[in-house]
Structure formats: C-alpha cells, structure tokens
Amino acid sequence: MANMENDIIEIVAKQAKVDGATLKADTRLSELDLQSIDIIELIFAIEDKFDIEVPYSPNDLNSAGISFETIGDLVGAVERLTAEQHAQKSV
Amino acid sequence: MNRVVITGLGIISPLGNNVEDVTASLRAGRGAIGPLTNIPIEGLNTKIGAEVRNFDPNAHFSDKQLPLLDRCAQFALAASREAIKQSGLSFRDGLGPHTATIIGSGVGGLGTLDESFHRLYAQGSKRAHPLTIPKLMISAAMSHITMEHGITGPSFTVASACASANHAMGVAFHMVRSGSVDIAVTGGTESVFTFGTIKAWEALRVMAPDTCRPFSRNRLGMVLGEGAAIVVLENRARAEARGATILGEVAGFGMSSDAADIVLPSMTGSASAMQACLTDAGLRPEDIGYINAHGTGTLANDITETKAIHAVFGDHAKKLAVSSTKSMHGHALGASGALEFAATVIGLREGFIPPTINFTEADPECDLDYVPNEARAARVEVAMSNSFAFGGHNAVLAIRR
Numbered sequence: 001m002a003n004m005e006n007d008i009i010e011i012v013a014k015q016a017k018v019d020g021a022t023l024k025a026d027t028r029l030s031e032l033d034l035q036s037i038d039i040i041e042l043i044f045a046i047e048d049k050f051d052i053e054v055p056y057s058p059n060d061l062n063s064a065g066i067s068f069e070t071i072g073d074l075v076g077a078v079e080r081l082t083a084e085q086h087a088q089k090s091v
Numbered sequence: 092m093n094r095v096v097i098t099g100l101g102i103i104s105p106l107g108n109n110v111e112d113v114t115a116s117l118r119a120g121r122g123a124i125g126p127l128t129n130i131p132i133e134g135l136n137t138k139i140g141a142e143v144r145n146f147d148p149n150a151h152f153s154d155k156q157l158p159l160l161d162r163c164a165q166f167a168l169a170a171s172r173e174a175i176k177q178s179g180l181s182f183r184d185g186l187g188p189h190t191a192t193i194i195g196s197g198v199g200g201l202g203t204l205d206e207s208f209h210r211l212y213a214q215g216s217k218r219a220h221p222l223t224i225p226k227l228m229i230s231a232a233m234s235h236i237t238m239e240h241g242i243t244g245p246s247f248t249v250a251s252a253c254a255s256a257n258h259a260m261g262v263a264f265h266m267v268r269s270g271s272v273d274i275a276v277t278g279g280t281e282s283v284f285t286f287g288t289i290k291a292w293e294a295l296r297v298m299a300p301d302t303c304r305p306f307s308r309n310r311l312g313m314v315l316g317e318g319a320a321i322v323v324l325e326n327r328a329r330a331e332a333r334g335a336t337i338l339g340e341v342a343g344f345g346m347s348s349d350a351a352d353i354v355l356p357s358m359t360g361s362a363s364a365m366q367a368c369l370t371d372a373g374l375r376p377e378d379i380g381y382i383n384a385h386g387t388g389t390l391a392n393d394i395t396e397t398k399a400i401h402a403v404f405g406d407h408a409k410k411l412a413v414s415s416t417k418s419m420h421g422h423a424l425g426a427s428g429a430l431e432f433a434a435t436v437i438g439l440r441e442g443f444i445p446p447t448i449n450f451t452e453a454d455p456e457c458d459l460d461y462v463p464n465e466a467r468a469a470r471v472e473v474a475m476s477n478s479f480a481f482g483g484h485n486a487v488l489a490i491r492r
Contacts, residue, residue, distance in 0.1 A: 036391075037352075037353070037354055043296070044294060058390060059299070059389055060311050
C-alpha cells in the first residue's frame with residue numbers, strides 16, 4: 001500500500017505546508033504545525049480522496065478505536081476503513 | 092442614564108410556542124432534542140436536532156404573507172406578536188418613531204436559499220421564484236416586524252454568528268438606556284434545518300450523534316436547534332408611569348473579541364466579556380446568582396467557559412449556579428442568546444433555575460454547579476447570559492429580577 005502512504009503523505013504535507021520528503025510513517029502529527037481546524041480539513045481531504053468516512057470527533061477521540069498520532073496510524077486507519085467501507089458498497 | 096426593563100416576551104422554540112409552554116418545559120427539565128422530522132435524513136450522520144414542533148404557518152399567516160416569509164421570519168414575527176401583545180404597546184399612535192427594531196440572526200433565510208438553489212442546480216429549473224431575494228435576506232425577519240407593528244424608528248439586523256441575539260439585545264439595551272429611543276423590540280431568530288446545512292455542520296466534526304450533554308464528561312458535541320425569542324425593552328420610568336407589567340430589568344451588557352481563532356474559543360476573551368458586563372452593570376461578582384452558560388456541549392467550549400467563569404468570579408464561582416439550557420432547546424445559533432435570555436428571565440421571575448439536562452458524569456475539568464437534570468427552586472436577584480460565537484465574538488447580558 002505504498003501508493004496509499006504516498007497519497008496520505010502528500011495530503012498531510014499540503015495541509016501542514018511542509019515538504020513531503022520530510023514526512024515518514026513514524027512522523028507524529030503533533031510535531032507538525034496543525035491546528036484543530038487543520039486536522040478536520042485533513043480528514044476531509046482523506047475522505048474525499050479515498051471515498052470513505054472517517055469517524056473522527058474531537059469531542060470523542062477514542063470512540064472510533066482509531067489512533068491519529070502518526071502518519072503510519074493514519075495510513076493503517078485508511079487501509080482498514082477503505083477495505084471495510086468499499087466491501088460494504090459492493091455487497 | 093435610563094434604567095431599562097423588559098415589558099414583553101414572546102417565544103417560538105423547541106420547548107414550546109409561547110411563554111407559558113416554555114416555562115413548563117424549563118421547570119420540568121423536559122428536553123426537545125429528538126429525531127429530525129422536517130428534512131430527509133438519508134445520508135446524514137446527524138439524525139437529531141431540536142425542532143420547533145406544532146408550528147403551523149397557515150395558522151399564523153395569510154396566503155398573501157406566506158410567500159414572503161422564510162421559516163426564520165415566521166418564527167420571529169409570531170414571537171413578536173406575543174411579546175408586543177404582552178407589553179400592551181401600540182406603535183401606530185405616535186410611538187413608532189421612538190421605537191427601535193434590532194434582531195439578531197446568524198444566517199437568515201437559509202432554507203429559502205437552499206430550496207432555490209436545489210431547484211436550479213439539481214432539478215434543472217430555469218428560474219428562481221421572484222420573491223427569493225426579499226425572502227432570504229438576513230434582515231427580512233426584522234423588516235416584517237417593523238411593517239406588521241408600524242415601528243418606524245431605527246431598525247437593523249445584527250450578525251455575529253452564535254452571539255447575534257445577544258449583540259442585538261445588548262445594542263437595543265444601550266439605545267434605550269441612552270435615551271436615543273424609548274422602546275426596543277429585539278431578540279433573535281434562526282432556522283437552519285436543511286440537508287446541506289447539517290452536512291456542513293457535520294464536516295466541522297462538532298456534532299453529537301445522540302444528544303447534547305453540556306459540562307458532562309461524556310459529552311459528544313453540540314446539537315442544532317431553531318426558533319425565535321423576541322423581547323420588548325422599555326425605559327423603566329416610562330413603563331412604570333403607564334403601569335406596565337415588568338418582567339425583569341436588563342442590568343448590563345459586556346462585549347469582547349478574541350481576535351484569535353475562527354472556531355476555537357478563548358478563555359481570556361470569554362472572561363473579559365463577562366467582566367465587561369459586570370462593570371457595565373456596576374455589579375460585583377458575588378451579586379450574580381446564576382449564569383445561563385453558552386454551554387454548547389463541545390469539548391472545547393465547556394472547559395474554556397468553566398475556566399473563564401473561575402477567572403472572573405474567583406471564590407464565588409463555586410457558589411453560583413451555572414446551567415446550559417442548550418441541553419433542552421439545542422443550539423439555535425443566531426437565536427440562541429434570545430432563547431437563553433428568555434429562559435433566564437422566566438427562571439428569575441418564576442423562582443427557579445433551569446437545569447442542565449443529560450448530565451450524567453462529572454468532568455474534573457468542569458467543576459462548577461451545573462444544576463444537573465432538575466430545575467432548582469431559587470430566588471436569584473441577578474443572572475448573566477453568555478454567548479460566545481465562532482470568530483471569537485463574545486456578548487454577555489446581565490438581567491435583574
């Protein structure tokens with residue numbers, strides 16, 4: 001799923017206004033200059049790119065069972081959500 | 092400076108469509124958040140809200156009037172009738188030029204805009220209804236109030252997102268206090284339940300999926316509401332001279348701007364508006380017995396507001412009652428300050444503090460007395476009503492019994 005990781009890095013880089021080459025799977029989102037509204041825009045961009053719904057709520061960070069700490073976490077979550085939600089659609 | 096009293100109150104809200112019904116709901120702690128019934132919910136994650144129910148436009152308005160009235164204007168106009176009837180005032184016998192009409196709204200006729208664009212973009216219609224513009228403009232509700240009642244003094248609409256109604260009522264208060272008008276018809280109105288609006292609110296990730304639990308640790312966000320509350324403010328000496336029933340007194344008004352973030356609340360901005368209100372009213376912190384909080388039920392607001400109350404009230408913070416009636420009537424955005432002003436006036440007058448319902452789990456970061464779940468009998472002399480808007484615009488009113 002290297003393509004997915006590259007796509008997500010590109011989205012994060014654009015939102016955080018940094019060079020994508022500086023971002024790795026273990027880069028923590030908290031290291032980047034992302035305000036809460038940036039995170040919400042980031043999730044929106046990911047949802048739009050992969051045609052999925054990410055159950056992210058700043059009011060309830062644990063409800064979805066998804067960690068948003070590192071870029072790798074984000075890639076893992078998108079892989080899982082894409083598999084789950086696209087499987088549902090094809091049923 | 093003149094003292095300013097409240098001589099009329101009218102409400103269309105999820106808690107009832109007149110003052111009497113709203114009083115009963117507030118006293119019983121009966122919330123109005125439930126499944127959305129007026130819009131299609133297929134494709135929405137948020138399927139709940141606090142809707143105005145049992146409001147039949149045809150029972151309030153003629154066939155000739157209705158094409159001009161967005162739902163938010165219908166609410167405002169209906170509420171203005173109740174408020175003005177209660178005040179006993181008539182504006183066509185010389186009083187009109189001495190009366191202001193100042194109404195707050197966040198977005199105005201959104202339903203009208205949504206419907207018109209849906210026809211054009213989705214249904215391929217080639218034309219818009221000729222009354223679309225005068226129906227959707229944010230000032231339309233206010234315009235209809237002036238026309239129906241013949242109020243010919245200063246008139247305008249105030250928009251500051253969720254603080255719109257408090258800013259409108261605060262400016263109206265200042266105008267009566269200064270003597271530039273004798274009377275002001277003021278308040279707020281909002282009606283934003285459309286598919287597109289809910290989608291847009293969902294995208295901000297601040298909506299609770301089930302209900303609104305302000306200050307409770309298990310809160311999941313805000314729940315939208317709708318409605319209007321209209322009040323008549325009057326020069327106290329004038330009201331007393333004509334023997335009007337006085338429902339309460341506006342004691343002070345404070346404003347501030349965070350100048351910081353378009354969505355995140357600021358502790359210092361909220362606190363400085365509360366402090367400005369105390370100063371304007373000539374009150375000490377210990378004079379306040381109750382605060383009707385902004386209390387949206389989001390993680391950020393409720394902690395920030397709690398800290399701001401601590402900062403302003405010091406030791407007294409733990410002694411005063413704080414509640415969020417949004418737990419019952421939802422967040423009616425540009426009308427919320429007016430609905431909460433009404434709830435505060437009713438509580439002061441009827442001798443009870445409206446509760447924060449759905450409060451099931453204390454949050455160590457929200458450590459005040461939130462009047463959980465049940466209204467409390469109390470004789471409060473002075474209360475405050477907070478509104479803190481997106482954009483960082485804070486407006487706080489003080490109300491004396």
